[in-house]
Amino acid sequence: METLSDLSKKFGINVEYASVAFYPVFRAGVAGCRVLLVSDENTCRYAAPFAEKLRGYGIAAEEFVLPAREPVADEATCATVEARAKGACDYVLAVGAGTINDIVKYVTFRLGLPCGVLATAASMDGYASGVTPLIRKGVKVTENAHTVRDILLDTEILRTAPPPMTGAGVGDILAKYCCLTDWKLASLLKGEAVDADAMALMRGALEGCVAALPAIRAGGSAGLGELMRALLVSGYAMVLAGNSRPASGAEHHMSHFLEMDFLRRGKPVPLHGIKVGLGTLVSLHLYKRIAALQEEFAGKAQAAALAVPLPSPEFPPRNPREAPWPVVPRPPKQPKHPKHPMESMESVGEAGNRARGVRWVRWSRFPWIAPIAPRLSAEFPPRNPQEAAWEEVRERSSRV
Numbered sequence: 269m270e271t272l273s274d275l276s277k278k279f280g281i282n283v284e285y286a287s288v289a290f291y292p293v294f295r296a297g298v299a300g301c302r303v304l305l306v307s308d309e310n311t312c313r314y315a316a317p318f319a320e321k322l323r324g325y326g327i328a329a330e331e332f333v334l335p336a337r338e339p340v341a342d343e344a345t346c347a348t349v350e351a352r353a354k355g356a357c358d359y360v361l362a363v364g365a366g367t368i369n370d371i372v373k374y375v376t377f378r379l380g381l382p383c384g385v386l387a388t389a390a391s392m393d394g395y396a397s398g399v400t401p402l403i404r405k406g407v408k409v410t411e412n413a414h415t416v417r418d419i420l421l422d423t424e425i426l427r428t429a430p431p432p433m434t435g436a437g438v439g440d441i442l443a444k445y446c447c448l449t450d451w452k453l454a455s456l457l458k459g460e461a462v463d464a465d466a467m468a469l470m471r472g473a474l475e476g477c478v479a480a481l482p483a484i485r486a487g488g489s490a491g492l493g494e495l496m497r498a499l500l501v502s503g504y505a506m507v508l509a510g511n512s513r514p515a516s517g518a519e520h521h522m523s524h525f526l527e528m529d530f531l532r533r534g535k536p537v538p539l540h541g542i543k544v545g546l547g548t549l550v551s552l553h554l555y556k557r558i559a560a561l562q563e564e565f566a567g568k569a570q571a572a573a574l575a576v577p578l579p580s581p582e583f584p585p586r587n588p589r590e591a592p593w594p595v596v597p598r599p600p601k602q603p604k605h606p607k608h609p610m611e612s613m614e615s616v617g618e619a620g621n622r623a624r625g626v627r628w629v630r631w632s633r634f635p636w637i638a639p640i641a642p643r644l645s646a647e648f649p650p651r652n653p654q655e656a657a658w659e660e661v662r663e664r665s666s667r668v
C-alpha cells in the first residue's frame with residue numbers, strides 16, 4: 269500500500285511524522301519565515317516546546333494562545349487570530365485539532381499566507397480538507413479556505429489525546445459507510461455523478477480503519493496511524509470528487525443540526541465525530557428499516573438493496589477477554605411509529621439533494637439511541653465539560 273506521505277504528496281500536502289530529524293521538509297519550507305503558532309489553553313503545552321525547538325533551528329517562532337479551553341470557530345475568534353497574524357508572520361502553524369485547524373485555514377486563506385498543523389488528536393477528518401466549517405450568527409456554514417501545506421504528526425502526542433477524541437475520529441470514519449451509500453443512492457435516483465476513484469480510495473481507508481479498530485482501542489501507534497490515514501484520505505477523496513460526498517452525508521447534517529442546537533442553548537458542544545457517530549447510527553438504522561416498511565415510495569427498492577451490506581447499528585458482542593459492557597436497562601416500550609421514519613426528517617434543498625439532506629431529526633422517533641449511548645460513553649468516558657456534553661445527547665435522546 270502507498271505510504272501516507274507519498275499519497276499526500278500527490279495532493280500537494282507534506283505529511284511528516286516526528287523523528288530525530290524534527291520534520292525536515294517542514295523546516296526547509298519555513299526557513300527564513302516568521303512562524304506564528306496558534307493554540308488554545310489545552311494545546312499550548314505542545315506549542316511551547318515546538319516553538320522552542322524551531323528557535324533552536326534558527327527559525328523565528330512566536331506563539332499565540334487563544335484564551336479559551338474550547339474555542340469556537342466563529343467570526344469573533346477568527347477576527348482575533350487574523351488581527352494577531354496580519355503583518356506579523358509569514359506562516360501560521362495550528363497546534364490543535366478540528367477547531368484550531370479550521371480557524372487557521374480560514375484566516376490564512378484570507379491573508380494569503382501558507383499554513384500547517386501540528387495535529388494533537390486523531391479526532392476528525394478536516395486536517396486535509398480545503399474548506400472550513402464556521403459558525404456565523406449561530407448557523408453552521410462551510411466557507412472556502414485552502415488546504416494546509418504541512419501536516420505534522422507525533423504519535424506520542426496523538427496517543428495522549430483524551431479517549432473521546434480518538435473515539436470521535438472513529439465516528440467520523442464509520443460515517444463513511446453511510447455517506448458513500450447516500451452518494452450511490454443519489455446516483456441511482458438522481459443521476460448524480462460518482463467519482464469511482466474517490467469512492468474506492470475512501471472505501472479502502474474505511475476498511476483499513478475498521479480492521480484496525482482493536483489496535484485503535486489499544487491506543488498503539490499502528491492503530492492511530494491507520495485512523496489518521498483514513499482521516500486524511502477523507503480530505504483527498506473530497507479533492508478527487510470535487511465535493512464533500514465521499515466524506516459527508518445525512519449523518520453530517522444531523523451533526524450540524526445538533527451543533528447549532530447546543531450553541532443556541534449555550535451548552536458546550538460535543539465533539540464533531542461524536543455527533544457524526546450518532547448520526548451514523550441513525551442513518552444505519554433508517555437504511556436497515558427501509559425494506560420492512562409497508563409503504564411504497566420512490567427509491568425504496570434501491571435504498572433497501574444498498575442497505576444489505578451495511579453494518580448493523582447495533583453493537584457487536586464484545587470479546588469475552590475484554591471488560592464486559594456495563595449493564596444497561598432496557599428502555600420502556602415506545603408506541604409504534606405512526607408513519608415511516610423518513611417522514612420525521614426534512615430534506616435540505618430540492619431534487620438533487622433530497623436523498624442526502626436532513627435538516628432535523630425528532631429524536632423521540634429513535635428510542636433505541638438511549639441504550640446505545642451509555643455504551644459509547646463507557647467506551648470513551650468524558651473527561652471535561654465538552655466531552656460530558658455527549659451525555660446531554662444521550663439524555664435528550666431518551667427524554668424528548
Ligand SMILES: [Zn+2]
Pocket residue numbers: 392393440515516520540544
Ligand atoms: Zn466529519
